[in-house]
Amino acid sequence: MSWSALKSLGISQLALAVTFIATGIVVNFFQAVIYLTIRPWDATLFRKINYYLTYVFNAHIVFLVEWWSGTKAVMYADKDEVTKFFGKEHAVLVANHGCEVDWLMGWTIGERVGILGNARSYIKRILQYAPVLGWSWKFQEFVMLDRNWEQDKKNIGPQLRILASYPDPIWLTLFAEGTRFTEEKYLASVKVAKEKGLQPLLHHLLPRTRGFVASVPHLKGKVAAIYDVVVAVDKNSQHEPSVFSMLKGREVKTVLLFRRIPLEQVPDDEKEAGAWLHKLFQEKDKVLDNYVKYGEFIPAKDKNREEYASYKNFTTFEIPRRPYTLLNSCFWLAAVLIPLVYYLCQIVMSGDVGRISVVAGLIGAAHFGFSKLIGLAKVSTGSKYGSVELDGQSGLNKHKTR
Structure with a gap:
């Protein structure tokens, strides 16, 4: 049996699931201890x-x-800027939200520049109660948001000031579209744009500006830059860009554009800051449209055009992966599975039906829980675009994963 075939087996995915849940529970325990005693x-x-x-x-x-x-x-970025700044400064990542693994690919870049332990995001407050993942997000001090703007307006500042005061660099991800791109949501977005006299986008939903505008005053002077992030799925990718594809050992082909913009370039005036975000999404839309049409964010023939001046020194490259994620997972797989397999052999040999049933139930529960946690990343779990007021200055952006 080939290595690829082995990774696609249910037993392999079960081993990963059990290890992930077990590791998460251990991490949750120690996070809770230091949250209550040291913090x-x-x-x-x-x-x-x-x-x-x-x-x-x-x-x-x-x-x-x-x-x-x-x-x-x-x-696809300015390699000199990546070397100079990435992983060395606080940054807000304003990313498109077009596929299921956009956040995960951002985390992968974050791992390679040493930021993974301080990757943060905005999430719905209710998600802090999700076992393992949600509990960890709570202890990580993610920005928790409600559906009530008056409440969020009071709470967002103190939470952002906490993150901005971190001793080591953080990446705070904001998905300004507020939900993942689907055809239904796109049509609703186009309708809203036309009603408000705004330019409809081709590959993005209209950004919701209020959360961005409310965040900027609490970040200026403390957070150095905004990273404009555009995630594109390679048209030659043979597998669906999903967590389940990766869980089955299938390669997903993506390219991530990263453009560094000093945060001081965002206007202080609320209306102007909102217009700035809309302009940013128009620029995102243009380069993503290029990628869809030509397979390049900036076609070689157009690279010297004035509208692409901020991408002048961009090249395509990959930061080498580090061994730490492999070593970490190998350690936990061994620490969890070796005792578990030994114990399973013992109870099977004992013939105790009750104990066998209990252990089988726990393993099944771990697999079920893992599937549910991954389900948080599925497109169908996104909020309904257009179900609340979307005037370009409404509801804070809530992301269901991270």
Whole structure:
């Protein structure tokens, strides 16, 4: 049996699921301990320790990308800027939300520049109650949002100031479209754009600006830059861009455009800041349209055009993967599976039906829970675009994963 065939077997995915859940529970326990005992007295020490606990957990997921599926993290960016700034400064990633693994590919880049343990995002507050993942997000101090703008307006500032005060660099991801791209949501977005006199986009939903505008004042002077991120799926990719594809060991081909923009370029005026975000999405839309048509974000024949001046020094490259996610997963696979297999052999040989049933139930529950957690990343779990007021200045952006 080939290695590829082995990775696609249900037993292999079950082993990953059990290990992931077991590791998550251990990490949750220690995160809870330091959250309750160290954080009230020394927040800096708490965040230093929590970086490594978070890394242990997040590295399992990035392992699926880098080593299990063999997916490459290809970038289109200014290589000198990446070397100089990435992983060395606080940054807000304003990314498109077009496929199921966009956040995961961002995490993979983050791992390669040493930021994975401090990868943060905006999420719906209700998700903090999701076992394992949600609990970890709570302890990681993700920005928690409600569906009530008045409440969010009060809460967002203190949460952002906490992240901006971190002793080590963070990446805070904002999906300004508020939900993943689907045809139904796109049609609703076009309708809203026309009603508001805004230019409809071709490959993105109209960004919701209020969350962005509300965030900027709390980040200026503390966060150095916005990273404009555009994730494109290679048209030659043979597999669906999904977590389940990667779980089955199937390579997903994507390219990520990263453009660094100093945060100080965002206007202080709320209306102007909203217009700035709309312009950013028009630029995203243009380069993604190029990729769809020509297989390049900036066609070679157009690279010297004035509208592409900010992409002048961009090249396509891949930051080499590091061995840490592989070592982390190998350690936990051994630590969890060796005792588990030994115990299973013991109870099977004992013939105790009750104990066999209990263990089988626990393993089944772990697999079910793992599937549910991955399900948080599916397109169908996104919010309904157009179900709330979408005037370009409405509802904070809520992302269901990370």
